[in-house]
Amino acid sequence: MRIIVGVNDSVIITDENVYDAHTKKFRNRNVIVLKPGEEYKVQETVDSIIEQLIAFKADRKTILIGAGGGTITDITGYVASVYMRGIQFGFVPTTLLAMADASIGGKNGVNVGVFKNMIGTVRQPQFILHDMAFLNTLPQNEWENGFAEIIKHACIKDAVMFKELEENSIKKYQKSKKGICDLVQRNVILKTKVVQRDEFEKGERRLLNFGHTLGHALENQYELSHGQAISIGMTYAALISEKLVGFKEANRVTDLLLQFDLPTFAEFHRKKVFDVLAMDKKKEKQNINYVLLEKVGKGIIKSVPLKQVENLISEI
Ligand SMILES: NC(=O)c1ccc[n+]([C@@H]2O[C@H](COP(=O)([O-])OP(=O)(O)OC[C@H]3O[C@@H](n4cnc5c(N)ncnc54)[C@H](O)[C@@H]3O)[C@@H](O)[C@H]2O)c1
Numbered sequence: 438m439r440i441i442v443g444v445n446d447s448v449i450i451t452d453e454n455v456y457d458a459h460t461k462k463f464r465n466r467n468v469i470v471l472k473p474g475e476e477y478k479v480q481e482t483v484d485s486i487i488e489q490l491i492a493f494k495a496d497r498k499t500i501l502i503g504a505g506g507g508t509i510t511d512i513t514g515y516v517a518s519v520y521m522r523g524i525q526f527g528f529v530p531t532t533l534l535a536m537a538d539a540s541i542g543g544k545n546g547v548n549v550g551v552f553k554n555m556i557g558t559v560r561q562p563q564f565i566l567h568d569m570a571f572l573n574t575l576p577q578n579e580w581e582n583g584f585a586e587i588i589k590h591a592c593i594k595d596a597v598m599f600k601e602l603e604e605n606s607i608k609k610y611q612k613s614k615k616g617i618c619d620l621v622q623r624n625v626i627l628k629t630k631v632v633q634r635d636e637f638e639k640g641e642r643r644l645l646n647f648g649h650t651l652g653h654a655l656e657n658q659y660e661l662s663h664g665q666a667i668s669i670g671m672t673y674a675a676l677i678s679e680k681l682v683g684f685k686e687a688n689r690v691t692d693l694l695l696q697f698d699l700p701t702f703a704e705f706h707r708k709k710v711f712d713v714l715a716m717d718k719k720k721e722k723q724n725i726n727y728v729l730l731e732k733v734g735k736g737i738i739k740s741v742p743l744k745q746v747e748n749l750i751s752e753i
Contacts, residue, residue: 438485439470447500448493450486450513455505455531458574463504467493471509475656475663478508478547480556486516500525500563506532506579507539507663511554514545518558527564531571533583533617534664537590537624540565542632542645551713553653559637567625569618580607582664584697585648587620589671590627592690593644596734598623603693644736646719647728648674651750654713655705668699677749678729681741686733702753711747 439453443466452473456463469489471477490499501524503513510528517526530540546557584607591599598620610617628645635642652670655661661669672691678684691701719726724740731737 438472438489439468440489441466441468441470442493443467446495446498447502448490448495449502449504450509450516451504452506452509455509455571459531459571471512473508475508475548478512480547480549482512483516483519483547486512487520490516490520495520495524497521497524500527502527502529503540504529504531505535506530507535510535510540511545511557512547514543514560514562515547515557518545518560523560525563527562527566529566529568529571531568532575532579533572533621534579534586536567536569536572536621537583538586538628541625541628542642543636548657551657552716553656554718561636567621569614569621572617577607578662580611581698582662585664585668585671585694585699587624588690588693588697588699589645589647589667590624591693592671592675592730592733593647593728593736594627594631594734595623596732598627599689599693599733603689603696607697640738643719643726643738644728647671647730647736650674650714650717650719650725650727650746651710653717654710655703658709658713659703659705661700665700668694669701669703672701673750673753674728675730676753677727677746678731680749681739682729682731682737684730684732686730689733690730707747707751711750714746715743 448467450469452471454473456470501517503510517524528540530536543559543561546554549555648667648671651673652667656666675687675690679687694701723743725743726738727741728736729739
């Protein structure tokens with residue numbers, strides 16, 4: 438962890454890649470610079486940030502700002518929710534994934550071993566500032582990851598966006614400032630509306646977990662990026678949808694994922710993955726609330742016995 442001491446009261450949390458690529462933007466600020474990567478999204482990092490906040494003499498008036506990808510915004514929101522029983526916070530998302538998805542909705546937290554987001558809270562940021570200039574330094578594989586969540590939104594809620602994506606490519610969006618701004622805005626509005634209607638995930642918000650049940654079970658066991666993991670998760674969920682609810686467009690979903698350089702099918706150790714799946718937060722007794730597709734643009738939630746999910750995945 439690197440510490441930079443500034444002149445005002447807010448404290449920015451970021452990671453080394455973002456800080457090194459955009460050092461000027463952090464001038465005169467208090468900054469806590471974390472090591473990059475999902476492996477640091479753990480309680481130990483939270484504890485070290487809290488120790489540093491105490492060293493900064495941060496109090497209840499301090500505003501915490503998470504400037505980074507989803508790893509940073511998830512950690513920042515969590516630290517701000519528990520430090521002194523809760524201080525204000527805001528986000529400056531710097532990856533496509535965080536701009537279009539992770540910074541929105543107030544879910545925060547950290548992983549415990551292979552279990553994703555096992556601890557955390559739901560608490561909304563005071564602001565989210567989109568500075569699209571951050572995308573100028575985003576590595577190609579992080580563009581791909583961002584499109585995984587964008588394709589997820591299209592699958593569950595927006596057939597028109599799905600079609601637009603089919604007619605485009607990462608290259609085209611990278612070349613068109615307006616194209617990428619409009620796309621991010623469309624995703625922000627889509628997710629915000631869902632969260633406003635169902636902040637605490639009693640119903641509709643569950644749709645946003647499309648691809649995440651299997652995806653989360655794979656992500657930390659196989660060191661996949663979040664985008665890659667949910668891309669595989671969406672592929673399997675689309676095929677399960679064909680078997681359980683008569684979905685007819687699984688090929689369209691996998692073709693679109695491949696078009697955006699995302700993985701679809703994967704070899705994995707069934708038992709190890711099913712053991713993690715059994716701890717999924719969407720499980721209720723022996724059933725799991727699986728997000729399926731009725732058609733492109735229309736996600737539904739179906740309670741499916743865990744055993745049946747395992748059998749269906751094994752058959753694919
Ligand atoms: N809270 C939510 O609702 C929600 C939703 C989706 C995903 N998530 C979480 O988000 C995380 C994934 O987010 P992510 O893909 O943004 O990961 P990330 O924060 O790990 O960023 C990915 C990589 O990009 C680098 N990076 C970030 N911005 C950059 C920039 N502008 N220029 C150069 N490099 C940059 C980072 O240093 C890192 O190496 C996962 O932990 C996932 O669980 C949370």
